[in-house]
Amino acid sequence: MFRNAQIYRLPKAWGISAEQLAQYLAPQTFTPADNMDMQSQGWIPPRESSNGLVHPVNRQFLLRLQTEKKILPSSVINQVTRERATELEEQQGFPPGRKQTKELKEQVTDELLPRAFTRITSMWVWIDPVNGWLVADTSTPARAEEALKLLFKAVPKFPLETLRTVMSPAAAMTDWLASDEAPNGFTVDQDTELRSTAESRATVRYVRHTLEADQLRQHIETGKQCTRLALTWADKISFTLTDALAVKKIALLDVLKEDAGAVGKNDDERFDGNFALFAGEMGHLLAALVGALGGMLNESEAA
Known part of the structure; x- marks a missing residue:
């Protein structure tokens, strides 16, 4: 099921049930990004046939983190901003200053966001509370950190540790x-x-x-x-x-x-x-x- 594994440790026999974990994660349920958001992230049911955010099998928990990102290249924003700056210079007789340029760029970004393409990705997270493992299916620690930040925010005193071994x-x-x-x-x-x-x-x-x-x-x-x-x-x-x-x-x-x-x-x-x-x-x-x-x-x- 997983192609990659970023590995972390939990206490063995961690006393949490699937129902408790699902309750903690409920406020972080994924909702699509609105017109003015660059990104939205949250938990979705691992199985489409189920509404549960935690899928338990033999005391093993499966989670799925979904991320929606707007694809709005900076080159496009900069090009439109330059065009607007040229128009503004013609109107006021002098080029816009740094503050005006920054405001133009923010305005252009807000205008383009509703028309931006979106990319949706998801990441599996496996939690083994019996033997004390948490594994994120990603090749980069940075992507795993996205899931961990949500878990630390959702679960009180989440007892996660970095896996360290005697030999490197x-x-x-x-x-x-x-x-x-x-x-x-x-x-x-x-x-x-x-x-x-x-x-x-x-x-x-x-x-x-x-x-x-x-x-x-x-x-x-x-x-x-x-x-x-x-x-x-x-x-x-x-x-x-x-x-x-x-x-x-x-x-x-x-x-x-x-x-x-x-x-x-x-x-x-x-x-x-x-x-x-x-x-x-x-x-x-x-x-x-x-x-x-x-x-x-x-x-x-x-x-």
């Missing part, structure tokens, strides 16, 4: 490549990136290329560290791990695709079955990944 992903991935040995349960695939820690930031990338241990060691010996590495876990899920502890390019392998295809008789059952399958396997993957990185930095607090 860069150090661990570099060690795996240098030793030509992946952690237990994982295999190294054919994509990686190594970047110099020196000012030059020299970078070497391998894409669908056999990773030769001797070549990789040479790069590492010259001061490069691994910043992203393609891995497969338990022959079930392939993904790319980054030095920022983000998981990208998530793909279910054939064994899980077969399980997903056999789940449910109708759309609702298949949706729930696929979500349950994803949450279960992804939860195991995250636990294994944290273990491969030496465990959580503040294990006692995270527990």
